Amino acid sequence: MAQISYREALNQALREELDRDERVFIMGEEVGYFGGAFKVTDGLLAVYGEKRVRDTPIAELTIVGAGVGAAMGGLKPIVELMTINFGLLAMDQIVNHAAKIHYMFGGHAKVPLVIRAPQGAGHQLGAQHSQSLEAYFLHCPGLLVVIPATPADAKGLLKSCLRQDNPVIFLEHETLYGVKGEVPDGEYLTPLGQANVLREGKDLTIVSYSKCVYDAIAAAEALENEGVDAEVIDLRTLNPLDITTVVESVRKTGKAMVVYEGWRTGGAGAEIAAQIYEAAFDDLDAPVERVATLDTPIPYNARLEKAALPSAADIVKVAERMV
Amino acid sequence: MALEREKHIAERALLTMGETQLLDFYRRMVLIRRFEDKVAEMYSRGKITGFCHLYAGEEAVAVGAISALYDKDFVVSTYREHGHCLAKGVAPRAVMAELFGKATGLSRGHGGSMHLFDAEQRFMGGYAIVGGGLPLAAGLGLAVRYKEEPQVVCCFFGDGALPQGAFHEALNMTSLWKLPVIFICENNFYGMGTLVQNAICQEELYKFAEPYKMPGVRVDGMDVLAVHGATLEAAARAREGEGPSLIEATTYRFRGHSMSDPAEYRSKREERIWQERDPIKNLRRKLLHDGRANEARLDAIENEVAAVIDDAVKFAEDSPEPSLETLGKYVYVDGNGAE
Numbered sequence A: 001m002a003q004i005s006y007r008e009a010l011n012q013a014l015r016e017e018l019d020r021d022e023r024v025f026i027m028g029e030e031v032g033y034f035g036g037a038f039k040v041t042d043g044l045l046a047v048y049g050e051k052r053v054r055d056t057p058i059a060e061l062t063i064v065g066a067g068v069g070a071a072m073g074g075l076k077p078i079v080e081l082m083t084i085n086f087g088l089l090a091m092d093q094i095v096n097h098a099a100k101i102h103y104m105f106g107g108h109a110k111v112p113l114v115i116r117a118p119q120g121a122g123h124q125l126g127a128q129h130s131q132s133l134e135a136y137f138l139h140c141p142g143l144l145v146v147i148p149a150t151p152a153d154a155k156g157l158l159k160s161c162l163r164q165d166n167p168v169i170f171l172e173h174e175t176l177y178g179v180k181g182e183v184p185d186g187e188y189l190t191p192l193g194q195a196n197v198l199r200e201g202k203d204l205t206i207v208s209y210s211k212c213v214y215d216a217i218a219a220a221e222a223l224e225n226e227g228v229d230a231e232v233i234d235l236r237t238l239n240p241l242d243i244t245t246v247v248e249s250v251r252k253t254g255k256a257m258v259v260y261e262g263w264r265t266g267g268a269g270a271e272i273a274a275q276i277y278e279a280a281f282d283d284l285d286a287p288v289e290r291v292a293t294l295d296t297p298i299p300y301n302a303r304l305e306k307a308a309l310p311s312a313a314d315i316v317k318v319a320e321r322m323v
Numbered sequence B: 001m002a003l004e005r006e007k008h009i010a011e012r013a014l015l016t017m018g019e020t021q022l023l024d025f026y027r028r029m030v031l032i033r034r035f036e037d038k039v040a041e042m043y044s045r046g047k048i049t050g051f052c053h054l055y056a057g058e059e060a061v062a063v064g065a066i067s068a069l070y071d072k073d074f075v076v077s078t079y080r081e082h083g084h085c086l087a088k089g090v091a092p093r094a095v096m097a098e099l100f101g102k103a104t105g106l107s108r109g110h111g112g113s114m115h116l117f118d119a120e121q122r123f124m125g126g127y128a129i130v131g132g133g134l135p136l137a138a139g140l141g142l143a144v145r146y147k148e149e150p151q152v153v154c155c156f157f158g159d160g161a162l163p164q165g166a167f168h169e170a171l172n173m174t175s176l177w178k179l180p181v182i183f184i185c186e187n188n189f190y191g192m193g194t195l196v197q198n199a200i201c202q203e204e205l206y207k208f209a210e211p212y213k214m215p216g217v218r219v220d221g222m223d224v225l226a227v228h229g230a231t232l233e234a235a236a237r238a239r240e241g242e243g244p245s246l247i248e249a250t251t252y253r254f255r256g257h258s259m260s261d262p263a264e265y266r267s268k269r270e271e272r273i274w275q276e277r278d279p280i281k282n283l284r285r286k287l288l289h290d291g292r293a294n295e296a297r298l299d300a301i302e303n304e305v306a307a308v309i310d311d312a313v314k315f316a317e318d319s320p321e322p323s324l325e326t327l328g329k330y331v332y333v334d335g336n337g338a339e
């Protein structure tokens, strides 16, 4: 086991999968010579060559669409979108094509495509560059939605995505690339659809994913000083969604809060809350709470941006109200 | 070939143009250059944050093109838009304040460097999605036509936008409907770290005009007069109802893609060659050589500009931050805009 960053963990997973399977290749804007806008594909071109690490023009619709086609043609493409914001230009290929092909052709065709994209706010990049869009994809049957928080999961989940045949939206958070953690060397697979209980507690269940997991942990530590014992669950994948682990926890604590960086309204938290109500209504001592981004585009000004986003302090405040 | 013709036009323009206009070109280009120098300084001091893409080196494109328009004409831009915005006549104070994220900024601190907007000056916005502005320009052109008004829409975008569907869709639709749009492609030979020839099958970008049945020219984007001449022609055509044009202005950004890019993918030699073609130094040399201005007059312009920029910084520094209440404002129109 080594201490490596989220970025290095992704890079390692890519190398291992490129080594393992000739059908795997990477394409996207600046992934080759530049090593990726966030340097996730750094050094890969030199080792694997242009056939397997392909720089593309700025043309998201056709980059993703070509990934869909290549997957139908027997390859296992990994498409990198520079950020998920630009993935909106490819929505037609993602939603109308990648997500539909297996179903509408009666299971006769499949699209083993992994679309990787950073997302999230925090760097004052303004309204068009700071979005967290997992809910858009969660809403669409036929897509897997994978969203790691830790370096180990970044590696283990990415490798698992490449070992199955459904199209995947794999969302990385822009502020996590430098985060370090223990990552097993070599073959290491994190199963899709298995949440991770990061911290056990008996008073309150905090369900989260991606960057907000760190805020949830920080909040749980702060709450401990106030005598509140919070359990923190990292979902790791939104589709498949491991509601069983969440419900088990809620049965124990009687209280649940969902923390995520998407917009509050229509966000993944709404779906998770609904599923908690459906499965554990009688066990709840309080309404399920959501701590999320305010329903506004993300502003540029640093103070406003910070105020728009969920924080550990927000979690603590809501938790205090609940217990 | 296209370039040769444009050069002729430019040389003729230099001879026939009045001093006032030539000095105005000079002043506007210097304003943009010094403004961007100051922005770089303020960025390194943490006064400006986020993504910040500077326009140094490309001034002749914005100034040449926008000076060929009337005040009432529209401009649509990208995330590299400080130059277009200043050339359109927007107050440097309001631009700087926006970069500082202040309440007095053009977008009240909601936008930042990539999202400037000034309705009064008809600067219709900087957009950070590559290719995102072209369909908007088509729509503005449609609105102008619909209202039977005489304006034109000038749409700036980089070479990196040409592979996008939006470019091709917008050229087709504006040509089909003969909309008054001038498409100006700022070909600085790179989209981030990618060379044009590694991204586009046709390196002579102006040739994309032909299949869409509109005029296409390549002009020297380091020569303000050449850009000016080509834009005058395109604007006249648009105003006559003959439809859009595509101008490819070859140019070079003197700095990295953004403040965080050291531009290691470019050679020092290449950078030097382009530095020698600095559009501001070139115009200065020509003006002095032809006796159209003297050193003292040009230096006076430099000093005036320096004062304007110092004032802009002071204004930005002294301006208040937006209040937290404005966070939820402008998501929807107040009172739904009911009249």
Ligand SMILES: Cc1ncc(C[n+]2csc(CCOP(=O)(O)OP(=O)(O)O)c2C)c(N)n1
Pocket (backbone or CB within 6 Å): A029, A058, A060, A082, A086, A089, B080, B128, B129, B130, B131, B157, B158, B159, B160, B161, B186, B188, B190, B191, B192, B257
């Ligand atoms: C749709 C979309 N894809 C990718 C990006 C990321 N990106 C920002 S600028 C840029 C390069 C654009 O180059 P070009 O159009 O030549 O403009 P220049 O920066 O050279 O002025 C890229 C890829 C983006 N902003 N929007």
Ligand SMILES: [Mg+2]
Pocket (backbone or CB within 6 Å): B158, B159, B160, B186, B187, B188, B189, B190, B191, B192
């Ligand atoms: Mg460019």
